Amino acid sequence: MTDILQGLRILAVGAALVLPAAAQAQTSTRAAEPEGEKAPAVTVTDGSFKCLLDMKKVRHFYVDNLSGRLDETVKVAEAGEGEYPEGSVVQLVPNEVMIKQQKGFSPITRDWEFFWIDVDGDGSKIFRRGFVEVNNRFEMNCFACHVKADAKNDFTCGADGGGCDPIPLTREMFGALQRTDPRCKNAPPVSAADQAALKMVGEVVAAMKEANASNRTMSEDAPKK
Numbered sequence: 630m631t632d633i634l635q636g637l638r639i640l641a642v643g644a645a646l647v648l649p650a651a652a653q654a655q656t657s658t659r660a661a662e663p664e665g666e667k668a669p670a671v672t673v674t675d676g677s678f679k680c681l682l683d684m685k686k687v688r689h690f691y692v693d694n695l696s697g698r699l700d701e702t703v704k705v706a707e708a709g710e711g712e713y714p715e716g717s718v719v720q721l722v723p724n725e726v727m728i729k730q731q732k733g734f735s736p737i738t739r740d741w742e743f744f745w746i747d748v749d750g751d752g753s754k755i756f757r758r759g760f761v762e763v764n765n766r767f768e769m770n771c772f773a774c775h776v777k778a779d780a781k782n783d784f785t786c787g788a789d790g791g792g793c794d795p796i797p798l799t800r801e802m803f804g805a806l807q808r809t810d811p812r813c814k815n816a817p818p819v820s821a822a823d824q825a826a827l828k829m830v831g832e833v834v835a836a837m838k839e840a841n842a843s844n845r846t847m848s849e850d851a852p853k854k
């Protein structure tokens with residue numbers, strides 16, 4: 630009995646960072662389905678996403694609204710605190726997106742739906758979407774980091790981290806990723822500084838992938854102990 634509890638405890642710690650493989654496998658099938666009887670009010674398809682540079686820039690990130698409430702979204706983003714309205718789209722980098730569903734739809738994520746989208750010259754393709762269970766491409770869980778944001782920031786971390794687990798990228802690296810969003814038709818030529826920053830992003834991403842591959846092995850091993 631104690632062994633089982635111990636195993637569960639280890640599993641729970643592992644799951645806080647990276648969900649076990651079984652939960653990940655469900656992500657894609659569950660993705661588009663509404664939770665319970667309710668359906669999400671904001672319809673999101675591959676075509677809902679834009680080149681970052683065509684969105685509204687507020688300080689270091691970009692916003693939009695899929696429900697015609699852009700003014701309200703911008704107001705919260707500019708204030709740096711408050712509750713984002715339904716339909717809000719928030720992005721820092723081309724691949725990771727948070728979209729606000731209707732009030733009460735997913736109380737645990739404060740109604741945010743998390744997305745990882747793959748982007749190229751043809752546009753955007755949803756790779757994963759959902760709520761608590763969604764991981765990014767490096768198998769890091771969106772919710773696990775964002776749930777630690779200060780309550781007044783409505784799940785957004787902000788430039789100072791806002792209480793979230795940090796991402797090991799600099800302002801220059803985020804800026805370079807934004808300016809080289811492959812979906813943008815009129816993107817300026819890539820500067821030497823951005824090229825250097827992107828090279829460093831590549832190195833950080835490789836290190837993150839490696840770190841998370843070993844985390845995953847640990848959480849898979851845990852229940853057997």
Ligand code: HEC
Nearest residue numbers: 719720721725726727744765769770771774785786787788
């Ligand atoms: C390791 C922790 C971590 C993970 C995992 C993570 N984020 Fe974040 N996220 C952050 C931090 C920290 C920032 C703020 C970075 C900055 O501006 O310097 C951020 C910023 C953002 C922003 C810009 C608004 C804000 O919160 O400042 C969005 C949108 C976002 N993340 C979405 C996602 C999505 C979607 C996923 C999963 C696919 C994800 N994040 C995974 C930590 C994380």
